[in-house]
Amino acid sequence: MKVLLIGGGGREHALGWKIKQSPLVAELVSAPGNPGLATLGHCVPVDAENLDDLMALARTERPDLVVVGPEVPLAQGLADQLRAQNIAVFGPSAKAAQLEGSKAFTKAFCDRHNIPTAGYRIVHNEDEAKTYLQTLSPPFVLKADGLAAGKGVVIAADRDEAVLAARDMLGGQFGAASQTLVIEEFMQGVEASFFALSDGKTVLPLIAAQDHKRAFDGDQGPNTGGMGAFSPVAHMDVAMTKRVMDEIIIPTVQGMQTEGQAFCGVLFAGLMIGPKGPRLIEYNVRFGDPECQVLMMRLQSDLVTLLLACANGTLDTVPLPVWDARASVTVVMAAKGYPGAYAKGQPITLPVPDESEAVQIFQAGTSCDEQGNLVSSGGRVLAVTALCPSIEEAVSVAYQEIDQIDFQDGYYRKDIAAKV
Ligand code: AMP
Ligand code: GLY
Secondary structure (H helix, E strand, O other), rough: EEEEEEEEEEEHHHHHHHHHOOOOOOEEEEEEEEOOOHHHOEEEOOOOOOHHHHHHHHHOOOEEEEOOOOOHHHHOOOHHHHOOOOOOEOOOOOOHHHHHHHHHHHEEEEHOOOOOOOEEEEEEEEEHHHHHHHHOOEEEEEEOOOOOOOOOOOEEHHHHHHHHHHHHHHHHHHHHHHEEEEOOOOOOOOOEEEEEEEOOOOOEEEEEEEOEEEEEEEHHHEOOOOEEEEOOOOOOHHHHHHHHHHHHHHHHHHHHHOOOOOOOEEEEEEEEEEOOEEEEEEEEEEOOOOHHHHHHOOOOOHHHHHHHHHHHHHHHHOOOOOOOOEEEEEEEEOOOOOOOOOOOOEEOOOOOOOOOOOOEEEEEEEEEEEOEEEEEEOOOOEEEEEEEEOHHHHHHHHHHHHHEEEEEOHHHHHHHOOOO
């Protein structure tokens, strides 16, 4: 079969790498892809946020399955348009993608279905924000309602800072996405990213990973999309996973179905595991980046069978996925300056890949210059990912691989998975 993969980051390179291993797949087409994906199949220079061009591509390619990596085309309704053309797609409808696209929607949904999450208020102006902030104690958590490329959350240490943040956000810091804010209680605990697949009715648990959102060592510096990740996560043991499924994931899928917006795709729950159990921080409606890279390294089952069963509504016929017992760690090499301004077009030389399955370099923000040389083209450039018997060994193998990479303009955290 032919698979069309939408997106061109590290997550998509990892998905494409795993998709291409499927005995079901003869051809992989990526839009827009990247030089890493170009080693696995054909890349078409179509922007992952241009729905008209993506639909034209799908009509020409007639893929047997479309896999949508990023959230923006899902929120725009790409999956709805594909389904209307009878093209199988892994990814939720625009309505179901509200679980990521609107934090206010998700909070109200959690209330309706008794899903544990932080106490909150939805506010539309500074006065409402101030009134609610008076009832909370620091630190204060303020979130833009809509999609803000992972930058829409502010944790303010004191009330003045919180009021200023509310003013900036309501004043258009994130455009329409921050015209409405969710202000919420600060939750104590340890975090985990948990993933589950659904075809709208059936839910299949995947596994957990943990990422590192801050740019610099010791969790310092600005928030990023993620500077590294690891799996397994010790605090997400069998018992906690069952609680997360029973208390959060299953009620979500059932609630979405009964509300007429069945969720098909991967549900990515950001969790806070506290003294009273798991609570939902937020939902995403796609794989995490770079969490996906460690998940794909550990997945032993055929990914395409799973994604196709979600698309076709037959997830109840698919056995639980099998996972490698080994640990995976990914370290992101970013362009200096990221998540702020950074240079593009900086040269990168990768080591010659060896046949060992212990390490993979997933490409994210890369492209080829006119001479065909690999250069940087985004903030997060590479995700160097290892699979080893222990987290410690995976950390060591990932950093040894980084030593083999020549990317002068890059930086990376030196403490990925060090807390474990
Ligand atoms: P989000 O984009 O919603 O995942 O938030 C980004 C990060 O902010 C999370 O990974 C948490 O570290 C933190 N965060 C968000 N909401 C809360 C909360 N209510 N309590 C504590 N930390 C939070
Ligand atoms: N790494 C977090 C995310 O993909 O949103």
